[in-house]
Amino acid sequence: EAQVTQNPRYLITVTGKKLTVTCSQNMNHEYMSWYRQDPGLGLRQIYYSMNVEVTDKGDVPEGYKVSRKEKRNFPLILESPSPNQTSLYFCASSSTRQGIAKGYTFGSGTRLTVV
Amino acid sequence: GEDVEQSLFLSVREGDSSVINCTYTDSSSTYLYWYKQEPGAGLQLLTYIFSNMDMKQDQRLTVLLNKKDKHLSLRIADTQTGDSAIYFCAESTSGTYKYIFGTGTRLKVLA
Numbered sequence: 001e002a003q004v005t006q007n008p009r010y011l012i013t014v015t016g017k018k019l020t021v022t023c024s025q026n027m028n029h030e031y032m033s034w035y036r037q038d039p040g041l042g043l044r045q046i047y048y049s050m051n052v053e054v055t056d057k058g059d060v061p062e063g064y065k066v067s068r069k070e071k072r073n074f075p076l077i078l079e080s081p082s083p084n085q086t087s088l089y090f091c092a093s094s095s096t097r098q099g100i101a102k103g104y105t106f107g108s109g110t111r112l113t114v115v
Numbered sequence: 116g117e118d119v120e121q122s123l124f125l126s127v128r129e130g131d132s133s134v135i136n137c138t139y140t141d142s143s144s145t146y147l148y149w150y151k152q153e154p155g156a157g158l159q160l161l162t163y164i165f166s167n168m169d170m171k172q173d174q175r176l177t178v179l180l181n182k183k184d185k186h187l188s189l190r191i192a193d194t195q196t197g198d199s200a201i202y203f204c205a206e207s208t209s210g211t212y213k214y215i216f217g218t219g220t221r222l223k224v225l226a
Binding site: 042043096103 | 123146148150155156157158159160163203212213214215216217218219
């Protein structure tokens with residue numbers, strides 16, 4: 001089954017404790033992206049990757065890191081989480097054509113709480 | 116910068132048509148999309164339209180694009196309780212890899 005798999009689904013952590021949210025896709029998509037969803041703000045892009053070893057900042061990259069060492073994986077790293085990073089996070093992947101990310105396939109989301 | 120706006124809420128009666136509206140600012144948008152998010156789930160792509168099209172129909176869904184006014188709408192015919200969800204419009208532009216979502220419209224279908 002074509003899918004994007006995120007782990008964990010739920011995570012409660014303490015301020016300053018490094019964490020990684022994993023994301024893996026099995027569709028051989030070039031393009032992967034991380035979003036956070038907050039009430040009233042919709043989805044805001046954190047980072048995206050056009051292909052292996054190619055990443056770029058989205059609209060809200062502060063406090064986050066990513067890597068793309070393999071095509072299928074795109075982990076999101078919070079080196080020193082803070083309470084304002086409490087949010088619902090989505091990983092998504094897409095094929096690309098002429099510089100456009102086509103329709104996304106989304107993961108099921110990771111609800112992160114930082115206390 | 117580019118922006119995509121939607122109204123936050125819409126309530127309709129079961130069996131009626133729903134129309135969800137979206138406006139965007141980027142005149143170079145190439146693709147425009149509609150996604151559905153059910154409670155506790157990720158977003159699911161419903162349909163998309165190329166910017167050189169005016170209309171696209173897919174079963175109960177009709178997408179209308181007014182490029183002059185930068186207005187996109189999603190019409191759901193014979194709305195059912197299972198259509199209750201948050202609907203997001205999004206746009207992307209050729210050559211930029213940028214993909215911008217609206218804030219989402221929460222559709223509530225009353226039985």
